[in-house]
Amino acid sequence: MLNNPSRQYWNDKGITPESHYLNRRQFIRQVAAASGAGIAGIATAQHLSAELSDKDKMYHIPYHPLSEKLYPAKRNTAYKVDRKLTPKDEVFTYNNFYEFSLDKDPHKYVEPFKPFPWELEVTGMCGKPKKWDIDELLTAFPLEERVYRFRCVETWAMTVPWTGFPLKLLIEKCEPDAKAKYVRFVSFNRPEQAVGQRDTSVYSWPYYEGVHLEEAMHPLAFVATGLYGKQLPKQSGAPLRMVFPWKYGYKGPKSVVKIELTDERPHTFWNDAMSAEYGYFSNVDPGKPHPRWSQSTERLLVTGQRVPTRLYNGYEDQLEGLHKTVYKQGNVH
Numbered sequence: 001m002l003n004n005p006s007r008q009y010w011n012d013k014g015i016t017p018e019s020h021y022l023n024r025r026q027f028i029r030q031v032a033a034a035s036g037a038g039i040a041g042i043a044t045a046q047h048l049s050a051e052l053s054d055k056d057k058m059y060h061i062p063y064h065p066l067s068e069k070l071y072p073a074k075r076n077t078a079y080k081v082d083r084k085l086t087p088k089d090e091v092f093t094y095n096n097f098y099e100f101s102l103d104k105d106p107h108k109y110v111e112p113f114k115p116f117p118w119e120l121e122v123t124g125m126c127g128k129p130k131k132w133d134i135d136e137l138l139t140a141f142p143l144e145e146r147v148y149r150f151r152c153v154e155t156w157a158m159t160v161p162w163t164g165f166p167l168k169l170l171i172e173k174c175e176p177d178a179k180a181k182y183v184r185f186v187s188f189n190r191p192e193q194a195v196g197q198r199d200t201s202v203y204s205w206p207y208y209e210g211v212h213l214e215e216a217m218h219p220l221a222f223v224a225t226g227l228y229g230k231q232l233p234k235q236s237g238a239p240l241r242m243v244f245p246w247k248y249g250y251k252g253p254k255s256v257v258k259i260e261l262t263d264e265r266p267h268t269f270w271n272d273a274m275s276a277e278y279g280y281f282s283n284v285d286p287g288k289p290h291p292r293w294s295q296s297t298e299r300l301l302v303t304g305q306r307v308p309t310r311l312y313n314g315y316e317d318q319l320e321g322l323h324k325t326v327y328k329q330g331n332v333h
């Protein structure tokens with residue numbers, strides 16, 4: 001399926017010329033028929049009626065035939081935040097994604113990036129390694145929406161509704177070995193589609209991250225595939241990115257192609273680049289200043305309002321298990 005030339009219709013902007021419309025409907029039926037229960041009954045023609053709006057295209061929300069069925073997903077009200085959602089215009093246009101830009105404006109450079117088709121390899125110390133086609137992955141676990149706090153190490157912060165599923169579900173599927181202690185993530189490496197990977201030779205691409213297995217199995221650890229009730233925009237890490245809401249934002253790699261179970265603590269992109277500034281655990285802590293700035297307050301996107309930073313980004317109460325295990329020897333920063 002990966003090499004199916006019909007994928008050309010899943011183009012960048014969601015533009016499908018009229019003349020391709022019928023072909024695409026036929027193609028979708030074939031995909032549905034060929035892929036069995038997961039997709040059959042979902043990608044039917046009726047869901048293809050609406051194209052992406054101009055605004056969706058402006059936001060670089062990639063077209064995918066399953067999106068209309070998958071989004072918006074039902075909100076899981078167990079996960080809510082006591083402050084307002086950040087307006088999506090800001091969330092979609094103020095980003096860190098160094099593969100495209102160093103200047104908070106990766107949305108200006110993501111046009112050539114193709115998040116579909118996509119493959120995610122889950123591998124390493126596990127009984128059932130697997131290469132997931134994105135279509136199968138998107139329908140393998142029930143998607144839900146969760147409102148989370150988000151805190152970048154640079155002090156800007158936002159409140160956003162992610163759509164996705166707990167990382168735990170995906171990891172359980174691969175049946176980790178008893179010896180596996182860590183989970184390593186690798187983002188895509190496509191210099192031909194990502195100008196930052198061509199020009200920014202100071203960084204060693206691809207982006208890579210890692211957490212303890214217990215952290216990855218924590219109920220808060222989330223694989224996001226959507227944002228604001230739609231497929232993730234490219235600049236937000238389409239087609240999937242990790243979210244660890246109690247850690248600084250850089251612990252959540254975007255556009256991930258590989259998840260590896262390992263018994264060695266993974267190196268991480270920012271820790272390797274500047275270990276004095278970016279730790280391995282990177283749990284949000286107002287009491288631990290960054291060498292170049294205080295972490296005691298955070299700046300809410302759009303309003304610019306400064307509010308106190310919360311320990312573990314406000315998730316301390318939910319991390320009880322981790323306090324007793326991974327974090328117990330002061331392994332926090």
Ligand SMILES: Nc1nc2c(c(=O)[nH]1)N[C@H]1C(S)=C(S)[C@@H](COP(=O)(O)O)O[C@H]1N2
Pocket residue numbers: 094095096097098099151152153187207235236237248249250251252253254255
């Ligand atoms: N592959 C990749 N993932 C990444 C980054 C990046 O540059 N490349 N930046 C990180 C940082 S520093 C932050 S704060 C968040 C930003 O996510 P957002 O742009 O969706 O807010 O993505 C993280 N994940």
Ligand SMILES: [Mo]
Pocket residue numbers: 096151152153154248249250
């Ligand atoms: Mo960040």
